Amino acid sequence: MSDETGANAGETRPSLLTNELRERLLANGRKRDTDHIPVIKFINPVGTGLWLASELDADGDTLFGVADLGEPELGLFSLAELESLLLPLRSRIERDPHFVGHYPVSIYAEAARSTASLAEGIRLIGIIHALRRGDE
Numbered sequence: 001m002s003d004e005t006g007a008n009a010g011e012t013r014p015s016l017l018t019n020e021l022r023e024r025l026l027a028n029g030r031k032r033d034t035d036h037i038p039v040i041k042f043i044n045p046v047g048t049g050l051w052l053a054s055e056l057d058a059d060g061d062t063l064f065g066v067a068d069l070g071e072p073e074l075g076l077f078s079l080a081e082l083e084s085l086l087l088p089l090r091s092r093i094e095r096d097p098h099f100v101g102h103y104p105v106s107i108y109a110e111a112a113r114s115t116a117s118l119a120e121g122i123r124l125i126g127i128i129h130a131l132r133r134g135d136e
Helices: 019-029 079-084 105-115 118-135
Strands: 040-043 049-055 062-068 072-078
Touching: 019 049, 049 105, 062 079, 062 105, 062 118, 072 079, 072 105, 105 118
Parallel strands: none
Antiparallel strands: 040 049, 049 062, 062 072
16 A cells, blocks of 8 residues: 555655765754755756755754755755655656765855756856866
């Protein structure tokens, strides 16, 4: 029997966070007054939805970062909610294993607001980062 998320009774899904990522996010969460570099990127593989997280609260659920569900904004979102979403075609939210943050989360938020898209903001920051590395 499956629940409203489509999971079968007794079925466990792996967390979107590895132990290493969880520890990095928790460490950042203990230093709230710092503009941290995002640690992780979550994506909706079948539609709108992109999240960058730089901190995790001690509750193990509340993430801080930039979320874009059609309009990018800096704030809090739930790991449990991301992990429980059942998307079309039985897809789930995924972690981008190739994402590497280069600048503080506020820079990503500003780029997302300026371009009206977190994906476009990340792309723009990637171009700028590559150009800066070429100058070294």
